[in-house]
Amino acid sequence: MMTATKVTLAMAAALTMFFAGTRDLHAQSGPDGASILGKADAYREYAASGFSFDFGVNESDGSSSLMRVSLAEGNRDTSLVRYVEPKKYRRRVVLTVKNAFFVYDQGMRSPIRITPREMLFGQASAGDITRIAFSGMYSIEGMETKDGRHTLHLKAIADKGATYDLIRLTVTASDCKPVRADCMGSGGSLIKTIEYDGFGVVNGKELLTSFTITDSASGDSCKVALGNFSAETYPASSFTVEAIKHVR
């Protein structure tokens, strides 16, 4: 009886170890959502510290605009967007602090606060321009792998400055390169689709260089080109509401 009990316990222990081992093995070999998201984000990270880049928008009607985006050193949720083209907006500067936006323009006495909905260029929203990373702003609610691609279901984390409530992000399984993002409202209704269609090597690092944004309601789309990456950015003291009227 004693022997039988010992055998039973040993088998149970062996089975437990087997399943535990399998689970560990699965954890080691299976895709890790956070890691995938981090790798996908890396395609927009020119430098670990502050940096700047051009954000050009070409709309389907032929009009175009160009902005210079500068990210604060050590503070990914703070950025400055300086309008370069068209010339009529040349003195316009937008400061983004998380999901709050302040704009200064020619003739203004002081910057005014605007809603995210007001800061649009083509189909590109404020978040599309200034947000370069999903990590930290979105939690991973689920993940599927099919046809060599991972699809991550992302949900906005409150007060983190996320632009959309829900995102369905598709990346390649081989190198986690972003392919497509379906951006949705809280009810799951599709707001816009972003197709990541251009990558290039800049200073030895592969970076996202273009994407296409399509508004799901109107069907209008615009092409965004990223370029002229530089490790230079404004000093931290320029990333304040009080200072942006002096930013050139």
Next chain:
Amino acid sequence: MFAERIRAALVCAAIAFIAQGASPESGASRDITQELGLIVSQDADLHGIRTDNPLNGDNWQGKPDWEATMAAELDWYAGYANRIQLSVNGDMEWREWSGEYRGDGRESRGGTDLFLDEALICVDLHEWGLRLTSGKTTIRQGPTVLFPVVDFLVKDTKLNDGQNHGAWTTGLSLAAGHAVIEAWISPANSWFRDDYDPPGADGDEDPMVLAHAAFESGVHRLGALYYHNGANSVGCYYSGQISDGLIPYAEAAVSDGPLVRPFANEWLRSAPDGWSLDATFGASWAPSFAGVTAYVEYRYRSSGYGDGEWDEIRDGLEGLMSPPPDYPLYYRSCGSIASSLPYFDTPTHSFGLRLQNSRPIADALDCYVNAFFLAPDGLYLSGELSLSAIDRLRVSIGATALMSLEDRGEVAWWNDAWSVRLAASWTVRAYE
């Protein structure tokens, strides 16, 4: 001699520090950047003046039937290595106007007026988040769009019936994380206070001090101010964000003097002493179904004027008008007093609505409409439609109308007055 050496050493140290900051190792840019901008504009205003207005008989307030202004605004900016910035902005204006009110001077042409709006030098010590600023500039804080109450310095530097051309001042600001602290001072008896007209007509006898602190947390922004200019005032403001399209905001100020700007001619009506309170509550809303932004605001002013105050002012002016009406000096002095009235800034209760397009219509058109109710019975309406073409030319047409529903209060002075403005501007900018 010793002090001279110390001063020279400090200047050398400052130059060395700036040069060091501009080196590549510091991460700051070494670029010298320059920007030169010129805006040439021409506008014509047509005024509808009711000469049968009981408060403006024979147009004694002296408003012209039309006026035309040509202006050239020049701005120059030079920056070195994100370290030193120099900006100068000024404009030249030529004015012509025509009106019946002076008889012998029906048509007049003004000389060239020169206005300096900004002449500012900023030095950034960004290793410590410090910025030192000195010169002439306009400083305004607070999130309100229509009825600000914590813009203390802007109110005090307003020229009578004219533009605001800033104040000569020196400031130091410190930015750390999501907080900013700044202090501005203008010493008493300074050479540089020409546009500075503090209440109480103390002139340069009082120094000006403005201290401001702001803090951001998520979408919330809070600020507090202290302002001394003869009187002492404190203020605070808040702005937040609800969803992607709604921003609520508020401003409040308390002073140991009247917060309503006083008349230049205080003998006509002197503002009561004692504590006063101003508060504005408002919101901006950009709905998802239309490309429009709406601003709604309400302002309360405890030191504001009601029927009684305006009756008092009218009685005083009628007394002044009693000498022979053909004596032009009296008309001139009446007009001078009228031009010093703090128009549309005095009601105890003000409600405002502004609608504007949140993005250009057809990539070329912008428009706005303002509608104010100024207690007790005044309506102020204005609107503008502007067209931007070939990226440099802007043409606009605007209209303003004033209506007093019961001939009481401030707007009764301008009942049924209107104006139409046609304007065009051409912008040229160069960079290197």
